[in-house]
Amino acid sequence: MRELDRQLRAAFGDPPAPQTKDPLDLLIRTILSQNTTDRNRDAAFEALRRKFPSWEEVAEAPEGEVAEAIQPAGLQRERAHRIQEILRRIRAERGAFSLSFLAQMEPVEAEKWVLSLPGVGKKTAYIVLLFAFGYHRFPVDTHIKRVSQRLGLWNGKGDPHRALAPLIPEGRAYELHLNLIRLGRTLCRPKNPRCRECPVLRLCPFGQEKVRGEHDQRGSAEAG
Numbered sequence: 001m002r003e004l005d006r007q008l009r010a011a012f013g014d015p016p017a018p019q020t021k022d023p024l025d026l027l028i029r030t031i032l033s034q035n036t037t038d039r040n041r042d043a044a045f046e047a048l049r050r051k052f053p054s055w056e057e058v059a060e061a062p063e064g065e066v067a068e069a070i071q072p073a074g075l076q077r078e079r080a081h082r083i084q085e086i087l088r089r090i091r092a093e094r095g096a097f098s099l100s101f102l103a104q105m106e107p108v109e110a111e112k113w114v115l116s117l118p119g120v121g122k123k124t125a126y127i128v129l130l131f132a133f134g135y136h137r138f139p140v141d142t143h144i145k146r147v148s149q150r151l152g153l154w155n156g157k158g159d160p161h162r163a164l165a166p167l168i169p170e171g172r173a174y175e176l177h178l179n180l181i182r183l184g185r186t187l188c189r190p191k192n193p194r195c196r197e198c199p200v201l202r203l204c205p206f207g208q209e210k211v212r213g214e215h216d217q218r219g220s221a222e223a224g
């Protein structure tokens, strides 16, 4: 993993700092990002904040109006319901619309608290804990699942968060997370990964096999 981290860093550099570090903004943005593009997520988040400048207003608004604002992200009814549930729960438990209190908790306790919010899974919780607080957590999205399987880091069974967490060097979770996503979006795409151009081909059993296969095919075609 250290070598993979080094190679990705050499190819892509260190990724930029997160756009927002406010933990509640991050949580809502991440909920809006599921199964949609970054552009639609941003459009939905901005429309929501334009229509309701405070989280209090989002929590108190009729559900349909929240849904209308976040429509660019899709699944707006379900998401509006979940966002309002989460905001009301945070206010009921903490007396304010803020997640800053998580900074005072041990990471394990903070993780339990975020995971107890309705509909929040590990990927979303870890994004908040890593991006906003710098806790050592490694969020795994669909790109990281695919790339890590091809790299032989996860066998595709069980919880990938559990499998990959012990492999991540302390202090490198943020960069590795974003660089692996970048690799998955640019070269290691679901169909026809561009292994010959890949900066980590040397470390990748899947890629080496693919390149060998292509080489053998070319050899037989030339011989034929």
Ligand code: SF4
Binding pocket: 147, 150, 151, 187, 188, 189, 193, 194, 195, 196, 198, 199, 200, 201, 204, 206, 207, 208
């Ligand atoms: S060598 Fe190919 S399969 Fe392996 S990580 Fe790179 S693009 Fe993906």
